[in-house]
Amino acid sequence: MEKESNKITLTVERFNVDFSCPVNEFGGIMCDKCERFFDCRSPRKWEIYNAGRMGLVKEKMKRIKHKIAIVGGKGGVGKTTVSVNFSMDLALRGYRVSILDSDFDGSCVPKMLGTVGERLKIGNKGVIPVEGPLGIQIISMGNVVEKDQVITWYTDLRRGATEEFLSHVDYGERDFLIIDLPPGTSADSVNTMEFIPDIDGALVVTIPSVVSQGIALKAALLCKKANVRILGVVENMSGHICRFCGHKNDILASGGGESLARQLEAPFLGKIPLDGSLSKTADEGIPFVKAFPETEAAKATKIITDKVLESIGVNGAGY
């Protein structure tokens, strides 16, 4: 293993890596702007980090009781579907919920909660979140950029925007912040986890295929690096029940979620099946836990919510 690591490092070195620390105009090291934060072993990093602008984020984040990240590594596995349904289920139970859509290029939260046409506004206390159904607050680039417009979000800008979304948004007092992380295990995910030092934990979403499972594992490993607890694994798109004959088809194989949970030594939280009406609810902006509470998918989601609330020590029935 040690030998393998060396080999990787050597290969990586051949690929033009610049491992120097980012410095400001006065030559000071800017740990709070560094994408390598979780890989860095310098004992000074927290000191430098805390002396930076993080105070603002910390202060703002104190007013939100629980923060839960939804990760998956791979795109298209249903991180946003899980995020909006989990948020909606929490809201239905009476909690005050905010969703942070950290996907700059593929923000789907506004579409799935029916707020595409609305725009973030700037008020006296900072940016005012868009209000979705049941008072769910939405912070998403999908409510900034027009739908027929493409903005290439440069690295500095993404980092800046993530910070602004956390420090300059007027969330007020909230019970939950659900953080819908983008695909990938690089800068965007690192930025968000770095900015919120007290995330309660992460839900890892995978589809049953082995391919997806391998990428979800990487996302979970990043959480471990960042000291974010894995609350459990959700298997999405887990089989499809034919609406003509009622038989279940395992379209994307089966069991990937359970196997990933074992590998991570984390709880397996449940399987959400594919269902034609669910895709339609997403397109129409009403999460299925609300639109079709009697479906297998909605029931599975509610059990997942119960388990998550229990594992972070919250009484599922309300505060």
Added chain:
Amino acid sequence: MEKESNKITLTVERFNVDFSCPVNEFGGIMCDKCERFFDCRSPRKWEIYNAGRMGLVKEKMKRIKHKIAIVGGKGGVGKTTVSVNFSMDLALRGYRVSILDSDFDGSCVPKMLGTVGERLKIGNKGVIPVEGPLGIQIISMGNVVEKDQVITWYTDLRRGATEEFLSHVDYGERDFLIIDLPPGTSADSVNTMEFIPDIDGALVVTIPSVVSQGIALKAALLCKKANVRILGVVENMSGHICRFCGHKNDILASGGGESLARQLEAPFLGKIPLDGSLSKTADEGIPFVKAFPETEAAKATKIITDKVLESIGVNGAGY
């Protein structure tokens, strides 16, 4: 519309944007390292760009006759499935094919072509691609990083690695380079399109849902910005045929691909249905066009290949 654009710019400005040009240690502007390349209107950019290290990439790329990008914006829509099956179909027709897996965090090409255990090696003429089935060359981070390892690919490193993958890989004489782009419309996609100035065109992959279609539109708009021709739209996961009763279920709605093609004024190339055996072939490393040539998915892929070859002026039967 003008007013809307102004509003966006203003909002973006509040988000900590640094719009200054990147400069080197001598104060020279480095257009060839700029993520904002396609947004920049300076007439000097190409001049500065060509004076940089791009010569190497151009020289290497000359020996590959055709370059086709597979884009989708959203993750999980099947960009890699389309990439490996299209590549395999080309290889079956006798073409010399290379695949560049531009997804650093979620590289699935090695898994889907059965070369996970192999590693890129460095020879006299540069990096030697991994050889997959039918002589398909694979360049992927999945053949650099161990599967249980997560590397946070910092922005500079990703850019550097993309450049190395294009300039320091010993491809030799090839007929096709298939570029499997990652989710998103930011740095990674921009880098790749910037480094390869003579891409023949892009295949836009979407799933039928409206949500996916909106993100694919953004990817297509980025191609237009970069002057990359849209060869057409592929609708993936287009319905599922129940293996018990044979009825077709529209799991993710239907018609999204055709509607996107109309919007882009690009050809609609075909629909690839969901099929349980296909996910299995991906996990086992044999693309379905080879493993199950008689399935509807394989037949649809072959028609897509025919149409693409025709649109770039290549005779489908071979050179």
